Amino acid sequence: MGGSGKTSVAKAIYNKVYSSFESNNFIGSVRETAKELNGKITLQERLLSDILKPTKVEVGDADRGIILIKERLGSKKVLVIVDDVDDVDQLTALAIRSDSFGPGSRIIITTRDRHLLELLEVDSIHLTQEMKEKEALELFSWHAFHNPCPDSGFLKLTRRVVTYCGGLPLALEVLGSFLFKGSISHWESTLKKLEKFPDDKIHKILKTSFDALDENQGDIFLHISCF
Template identity: 55%
Template sequence: MLILQMSGNKLVVLHKHFTNCEGKHERWRNALTQAADLCGEDLKNADNGHEAKCIKKILGEVNKQLYRKYQLDIEHLVGITSRLNDVVRMIDILGMGGIGKATLAKTIYNKFERIFEGRSFLADVREVFANHRSNGLVGLQEQLLNDILKSKGIEVGSVDEGVDMIRRRLCCKRALVIIDDADDLEQLKAIARARDWFGPGSRIVITTRNKHLLEQVRVDSTYMAQEMDEEEALELFSRHAFESGYPNQEYLDLSKRVIRYCQGLPLALRVVGSFLIKRSIAEWESHLEKLQRNSDGDIQKILRISFDRLPDLTTRKIFLDISCFFIGMDGDCVTQILDGCGFSATIGISVLIERCLVTVSERKELMMHDLLRDMGKEIIFENAHGHPEKFSRLWKREDVTYVMTDESVSTFQIQF
């Protein structure tokens, strides 16, 4: 219970009467008697009897009291940082686009948010930042503050002001913060630069496609999001294609073909399943044939983000080379080949691995998800407008034969 008293132009918050009073009736009775004798402000005399304005005024005074620039005096912070890391933990969910990172983060939020004093889910941070830059960061800071402090009126004037407000006002709050789809250090510095911005027991969960970002902020643990196994994939697909946990019997074989195409990628399973719902077997067959030739556009849009965000043209070229020629080859051998072409492949391949576009098998072979491979080839196809003689890379036997034997194609047209 909270009692407020206006004294002059000051608001006195009287709550200490009720500290540790549970089960002690006499102390409760005395506290209530004292509260009844307090002189409060009559609503009729405040703001012409306007109740909403009076409440807003009270909340404003409380807000000012909470925002006092006061910190306890502590000397010689020896060994404190390592101990603070034990109580405020930063956890990462890493994986390629469409693997289900955001879904996992939402599940964590729904399951555990009740045990935290404050909680906030900051969705699509990368997109917000890309569209609005600093204004987007200010908006995210405002959302974080309002969510955790359970308010609606907190406004931030600048990123630096937001940093100061977060650090001062959330440092005693045990909070659950989800930062979804971060891809830039500037984003994290504005929202969760240090663990001491939040109270003991807080959990900061970051989802990203960029492993190097996590090394910069030094997260405590990383969970590598995994592709679905066949049973999980079939159930997820069926939820979207049949609105049940298992496919109709006459569609079972077709459903398994879809599962093989999607390679355990939740995004692909949802997109294809939603498209095929309530369609005939003939339409399923037709769509599957189309997918074998060209990947679904909605899936490619999500996957393409990772390619477009690569830091330079050379790294993009290395990705395209691997998608066309080097999947399953020894990594050291591929590095030597690409270095011979002047590509600085050691750092380039490292970046692709950090961005979850390429993986390395136990036998040190470069591997890539089938849909990422298809995306790379589709990029080459689009850039050449479908004309093989303009392809930057030729990987199909028939295209190579056509370019090398067709007399209408002069050698200078071939763009390598």
């Protein structure tokens, strides 16, 4: 699910272990970048230039880019995180294979598509889980009150918001920041509104999964939702 914390988990791992590698690179927003004109070439150049800096690498052609990645990075112990992938061609363009980089290298891929990972025969798959109530309450409170616990008088309302968010980290963060320093009446009116109209930012992220369906799958999804 969008907003479940895949990118946040990947960033946390990156920040914790990057110093153990000869070179490292976090390639974010792969799905969006790949849609652009020469998007795959942009991704290739970003990977090569970030790892080989201060050298700036221009590949010119996607096929040549794959060869350059294997030649220039094939002996390096690297940490590469490829974030928000939705097509195996994006990984092919970045030469994301177990034998493309030097011994000890680690590759982490975040995606909504489990089948894509199975096609690559990755070593392991980790599914992000919805936050438990205690964790969700703390995350929301940090954004809404800048404390790990709700302010006096807001506990019931906070629990209502957490229940509404269903353990989704993105929703907890967005609504927590929106309600920061708001009055009780403001919180109550916001909750009433959210019951009818979801927050635009949250809705946009969740809708990404629906938009990724083809027309037939989308129709099936809508029929299931209606009936």
